Amino acid sequence: MEKGILVEDLVLIGGSAGSLDVLLQILPxxxxxxxxxxxxxxxxxxxxxxxLTQLLKQRTNLPVRDVxxxxxxxxxxxxxxxxxxxxxxxxxxxxxxxxxxRILYSRPSIDVSFESAAMVYGSRLTCILLSGANADGSEGxxxxxxxxxYTIAQTPDSAELPLMPKAAIDNGAxxxxxxxxxxxSFLNSRKHL
Amino acid sequence: xxxxxxNDAQVKxxxxxxxxxxxxxxxxxxxxxxxxxxNRLISLDRFEDFAAxxxxxxxHPDYLxxxxxxxxxxxTEMFRDPLFYNYLRTTVFPEIAMRPFIRIWHAxxxxxxxxxxxxxxxxxSGLLHKSLIYATDINPDVVEKTRSGIFPLIRxxxxxxxxxxxxxxxxxxxxxxxxYDRVIFRDxxxxxxxxxTHNLVSDGSFNExxxxxxxxxxxxxxxxxxxxxxxxxxxSLERLGFLALGTKETLKFSGLQQRYKQQQKERIWRKEY
Numbered sequence: 001m002e003k004g005i006l007v008e009d010l011v012l013i014g015g016s017a018g019s020l021d022v023l024l025q026i027l028p029x030x031x032x033x034x035x036x037x038x039x040x041x042x043x044x045x046x047x048x049x050x051x052l053t054q055l056l057k058q059r060t061n062l063p064v065r066d067v068x069x070x071x072x073x074x075x076x077x078x079x080x081x082x083x084x085x086x087x088x089x090x091x092x093x094x095x096x097x098x099x100x101x102r103i104l105y106s107r108p109s110i111d112v113s114f115e116s117a118a119m120v121y122g123s124r125l126t127c128i129l130l131s132g133a134n135a136d137g138s139e140g141x142x143x144x145x146x147x148x149x150y151t152i153a154q155t156p157d158s159a160e161l162p163l164m165p166k167a168a169i170d171n172g173a174x175x176x177x178x179x180x181x182x183x184x185s186f187l188n189s190r191k192h193l
Numbered sequence: 194x195x196x197x198x199x200n201d202a203q204v205k206x207x208x209x210x211x212x213x214x215x216x217x218x219x220x221x222x223x224x225x226x227x228x229x230x231x232n233r234l235i236s237l238d239r240f241e242d243f244a245a246x247x248x249x250x251x252x253h254p255d256y257l258x259x260x261x262x263x264x265x266x267x268x269t270e271m272f273r274d275p276l277f278y279n280y281l282r283t284t285v286f287p288e289i290a291m292r293p294f295i296r297i298w299h300a301x302x303x304x305x306x307x308x309x310x311x312x313x314x315x316x317x318s319g320l321l322h323k324s325l326i327y328a329t330d331i332n333p334d335v336v337e338k339t340r341s342g343i344f345p346l347i348r349x350x351x352x353x354x355x356x357x358x359x360x361x362x363x364x365x366x367x368x369x370x371x372x373y374d375r376v377i378f379r380d381x382x383x384x385x386x387x388x389x390t391h392n393l394v395s396d397g398s399f400n401e402x403x404x405x406x407x408x409x410x411x412x413x414x415x416x417x418x419x420x421x422x423x424x425x426x427x428x429s430l431e432r433l434g435f436l437a438l439g440t441k442e443t444l445k446f447s448g449l450q451q452r453y454k455q456q457q458k459e460r461i462w463r464k465e466y
Binding site for chain 1: 201221225226228230266268284409411412413415416419426432439440441442446
């Protein structure tokens with residue numbers, strides 16, 4: 001596998017109900033020269049995607065893009081995964097979409113994306129799980145941790161709906177718990193230009 | 194618990210076997226999706242490990258059917274993306290309605306839900322009698338399902354809602370008869386359908402169409418194969434014909450881009466020359 005074509009630092013953020021407020025707290029405060037590629041996989045209605053992207057575009061310093069199939073991942077870009085498709089990671093550094101069965105009633109499934117990204121990016125991957133009302137993400141995060149990824153759960157007491165991050169803490173998937181402000185500091189302290 | 198069962202090299206060995214023994218070429222499918230589907234199948238069918246799975250597939254030609262059915266994705270629904278169908282009805286149909294004869298190709302039709310949606314739209318627009326709908330898929334089992342017109346009753350409420358959002362005005366349930374947990378769609382919708390296997394990887398053009406639909410199929414192919422399949426569609430589409438793709442698929446990076454005009458914001462392109 002050619003590692004040279006993969007970004008050095010991939011941050012994959014999964015979230016469901018209650019995660020949007022956290023993202024709007026974190027993403028606008030990111031340094032504009034962050035080198036990580038940041039990808040959002042959120043449970044939501046298929047129709048609401050451009051709204052979210054527009055909102056993020058207005059408020060953040062980094063470029064924000066809706067994922068199109070076979071898009072190449074670039075550093076310093078925020079990608080928003082579409083509703084109604086699973087997001088998969090190719091070993092050539094591109095993204096694929098998949099409209100197969102829902103998993104835990106979810107498409108996109110955060111489990112699927114964490115697992116797929118971990119297989120390709122291993123220790124270059126950071127997984128973050130935010131507020132949500134179901135357990136999607138915890139299994140995939142556990143797998144990612146075993147593949148060498150760094151794994152973070154939002155502290156349940158800071159989450160509007162704690163079930164999702166709590167599941168990842170309970171099954172041993174999360175290496176660390178962070179408040180939204182700590183997640184922001186973590187991201188801003190990563191390698192930049 | 195998700196376990197890593199196959200890696201890139203193993204998938205390549207497996208796909209080489211399938212090509213050599215059975216003549217199906219999956220080598221240009223998107224790897225991430227294939228790996229995921231193979232892992233899923235290995236655990237669904239409870240194989241010990243990859244080697245056992247590979248051996249079984251080599252020694253049991255009848256298992257290939259199962260492999261194709263599970264590794265290709267057959268998720269579909271009636272009037273999927275209802276506004277897309279509404280656009281077909283209100284904007285595309287009037288453009289092709291004056292033709293003495295209308296040929297439509299659903300490439301990669303899976304179990305046929307979108308094919309029946311099309312037949313209903315054509316019927317309501319007074320065009321079905323002079324149309325022929327070709328429904329093709331790589332997988333013989335789903336082609337047979339398409340031909341049967343039998344679908345699960347449990348989905349009908351959702352489909353009826355989609356139908357209404359697509360601009361349907363009739364009583365949706367008048368198109369089928371319910372029997373136990375299934376429904377069977379009316380024969381008159383099937384009379385204008387030709388269902389056949391066709392492999393987009395290896396089979397060529399077989400007719401010239403006014404409208405080709407291939408929705409959520411290209412996402413499973415790598416860029417090289419996508420390009421070849423789009424060339425196949427180009428060769429199968431008459432001038433001023435329409436090509437419809439899935440909501441996340443595009444002609445933007447293809448050689449067709451120059452000669453095809455996107456229709457407003459829809460994932461529908463018209464061949465200009």
